[in-house]
Structures are given as structure tokens and as C-alpha cells.
Amino acid sequence: MIQNQEEKDMKRKIIAGFMVAVLAAGCITGCGSSSGDGTESASAGDTLNVLTWEGDVADDQISGFEKEYGVKVNVTYVEDTNTILAKMLQGSNEYDVIDVESAYVKSFVDADLLAPLDYDAITNYDNIEPSYVEKGPIGDEDLKYSLPISGPLYTGVVVNKETCPIEITSFKDLADPALEGQLWCTNATISLYAGALKALGYSPNSSDENELNEAQELLQKIKPNVKAFGASSISSLETGDCSVAYTYDYNMLMCDDKENWDKFEIIPDTTLGYTQYWTIAASSKKQKLANEFINYAYTEDAAAAIANEWGGVPAVKQDLIKDDVDSDYFDNPIMQQFADMWPDHEDLAASDEQTAAMDTLYNELMSGQ
Numbered sequence: 001m002i003q004n005q006e007e008k009d010m011k012r013k014i015i016a017g018f019m020v021a022v023l024a025a026g027c028i029t030g031c032g033s034s035s036g037d038g039t040e041s042a043s044a045g046d047t048l049n050v051l052t053w054e055g056d057v058a059d060d061q062i063s064g065f066e067k068e069y070g071v072k073v074n075v076t077y078v079e080d081t082n083t084i085l086a087k088m089l090q091g092s093n094e095y096d097v098i099d100v101e102s103a104y105v106k107s108f109v110d111a112d113l114l115a116p117l118d119y120d121a122i123t124n125y126d127n128i129e130p131s132y133v134e135k136g137p138i139g140d141e142d143l144k145y146s147l148p149i150s151g152p153l154y155t156g157v158v159v160n161k162e163t164c165p166i167e168i169t170s171f172k173d174l175a176d177p178a179l180e181g182q183l184w185c186t187n188a189t190i191s192l193y194a195g196a197l198k199a200l201g202y203s204p205n206s207s208d209e210n211e212l213n214e215a216q217e218l219l220q221k222i223k224p225n226v227k228a229f230g231a232s233s234i235s236s237l238e239t240g241d242c243s244v245a246y247t248y249d250y251n252m253l254m255c256d257d258k259e260n261w262d263k264f265e266i267i268p269d270t271t272l273g274y275t276q277y278w279t280i281a282a283s284s285k286k287q288k289l290a291n292e293f294i295n296y297a298y299t300e301d302a303a304a305a306i307a308n309e310w311g312g313v314p315a316v317k318q319d320l321i322k323d324d325v326d327s328d329y330f331d332n333p334i335m336q337q338f339a340d341m342w343p344d345h346e347d348l349a350a351s352d353e354q355t356a357a358m359d360t361l362y363n364e365l366m367s368g369q
Contacts (some may be wrong), residue, residue, distance in 0.1 A: 046286060047071065051095040054077045057075060058302070059309065084100075100146065102347065103138075104350055105138065106140070115281065121292060148276070150275055151339070153248065154250060155188075155246070161262075161265055172199050183245070185230075186230070186247050216361045250266045308325060
């Protein structure tokens, strides 16, 4: 037993040592201030600290929960998962509920940063679309620590069907010289290298040096076509600045304007499936309230609020909210397309070794080495 604990402590130190450099980036932005030391028990007047990605909670969802439970919800928005992980490994206990991307769930579980969910408190579990809880993310396949925030999401090649100068069927096609100055590309290293690895016939979770070097060579061929690397492709695509993007924005692009339904398409063979998950910090002293917050997310009111404010494929069954959204909401092509692609998607898990290797290669790619 002592040996197991020593191994856990050593792993936490290794992960923390790697992540500490990332923390300096300071990518977290808050709405309101953090409250207290997290020692209070759940009661009226409490503040629940929720760390989430923009688009995963709705204003009406938050206000509805606050009203029903008589508490204050302090929402902090995050732009980088590594920053969350680094802060928590350094002992931060300022968050109760944490929105974690599926590729990083294993890292959080391995570092003992998450508390098991209380399924007795999550009485709205049956409202979740069954296919989304058949299996959890790598590291939490049994969903002991996590539940989906949304339906499927994808990173992939998105093309403007009206202006793209070539037919694209593969990630490799992004190296075609005809796309020079036409390509927008995500700056998320795991997405870039996983996409290249998949195109080369390798596992997107590979940390093999030779395979990663091949992925680097492919990305070096693609880079001359890239007009911009960044976090959001929507403006570049909608304004016509770029006719092609390797992006995780297709979901939001298709929900932004109905005219986009016929204008853009995602290339299935280039996609990497993922989703976001609600989790509870092991350090939280408000785990009862945190479980109630997650349970509330699967109510009709909360799910409809998310759909109406942000769009996207809901985590809940469509019948639950069909009368609360626009009559053509579920006519959006992503609803059926994303569901059809989900059973065949390959889960991603960002290991420390792979992440470190990819970050090194990405820095070399950007510096032109």
C-alpha cells in the first residue's frame, strides 16, 4: 500500500513538473471572484465555483440553478486544459465543478484530482441520450468521475463548398499547393498532430518518435498553405478569408447561421471525435452541491437554455427539449451527421509523454526548423 502511494505521489510530481511551465501562460479569465477556502458545507447562501469552457453553460441555466438552490454560482472560463491541470496539481482548491475535455480525463484521474460522482444525487441521468453514456472517455470508461456536457464534437477539415479550389477527402490534401493562403488551422497541438498521425495510418494517441516525426514532416508540407493559426476559425470561414479550415469550430459554425448548413461541410475521414465532461474536484468541500449542479444540467430547462443560447448537439434526449427550441433546430445537419460518426470515432487521451513531444515539435514547426 505504501508503494502504491509513493508511485501516485511520484506521478503527480512528474506531471506537475511538466505542467508548471504552462501555468505561466495565465489563460484563465473569470466572471466574478473566487470565494472562500472551500471548507463550507452545502447550504443556502453558498458559492459554487464552476470552471468551464465558454459555450458549455448558459446564463439561464446558471440563474435557474441559483434560484432553485438559493446559492451563488461563480463561473470561470478557461481557454487551456493544461493550465487547469497545472493549477490543480499545485494544490489549487478554488474550483468545485470542472469542465474537462475527454482527451484529458485520464490525466485528471491518474493524478487523483477528481471525486467520484454521486449517482444517487444525479436523478436526471435517464434524460441523457443513452449512446453518449455507453462508454466514458479513456481513463474513466465506466463514468465513475465524469458525465457528458454535450453530444459529440469533432475536430476536422471543414470546407466552403462554394470556394474551395480542390476536392478534399483526406488531411493530407491540405498540403496541395492550390490551397496556398486558403487554409486556417487550429493551434491546438494535440489536434494538429493527432490529425496528422491518423492521416498517416497511425494511432492518434501515438507517442512513437518515428511516427511523430512523420507527422511533423506532413505538417511542414501543409504549413506553407496556412494563412493563420488560431483558436477560432468562424470569422475566417464566414467572411471568405479562408476557404478551408482544420478546426474544432464546425459545431458552432453550423449553429451560427442557417445559411452555413448548405455552404460548409466537414470531411468525415479527417475527424477526431471528442466531448466535454462535467467532473468534480476531489479537493471540493461542496461535493453535494456540485453533484446537484451536474444533475440540474440534465433538466429540461437547463438543456433547453444551452441549446437556445449556444446551439449544438445536446447531451439529453431530443424529445426532452424539442418543444423548447426552434421548430427546425434538429434539422441542422450536424444532428444526424455527428450521431452517425460517433460509434466509429477513436478516443483521444493526451499522455504526458505525447504532449511533451508534440509541444516540442510544434515549437519547431512554428520556428521553421
